Amino acid sequence: MKKEQLIEQAAHKMSQLPEAKIQEVSDFVDFLFSKIDNQILLDNAQQLSSESTSFDFLKEEEDLYSVSDLKDRYK
Template identity: 55%
Template sequence: MNRQIKIKNTVDKINRLPDAKLSEVEDFVDFLLSKIDDSILTEGIQKLTSDSKTFEYLKDEEDLYSVNDLKEKYK
């Protein structure tokens, strides 16, 4: 089933709903869109920070601590 058919079927179903249920559908659509927006924003921030050269100098720095320096190991 392609996108246009799914949209048409969904709109047909929404048109059959009583007015009282339309606000619930609208709220749910707003929720779904906000999840998409949050995901896009999160991916953008991750890409921005991974592409950033701000902390690149740390790659050349030697490690100060190792696993042997731990006093206790947690599982």
């Protein structure tokens, strides 16, 4: 079904609901929009942090210890 058809069908069904139930539907739609907004913010934050050079100094740090430094090796 196309988006327009789904909207028309939902609007037709909603018009038959009592006012309290229409308010619940409206609240649910608001909830869905907030989830979308939160996901967009999260995606943008992840992109910014992955593109950031703040922790590049950790990539250049040499290893302090190696396998030869172990006293006991896990079996």
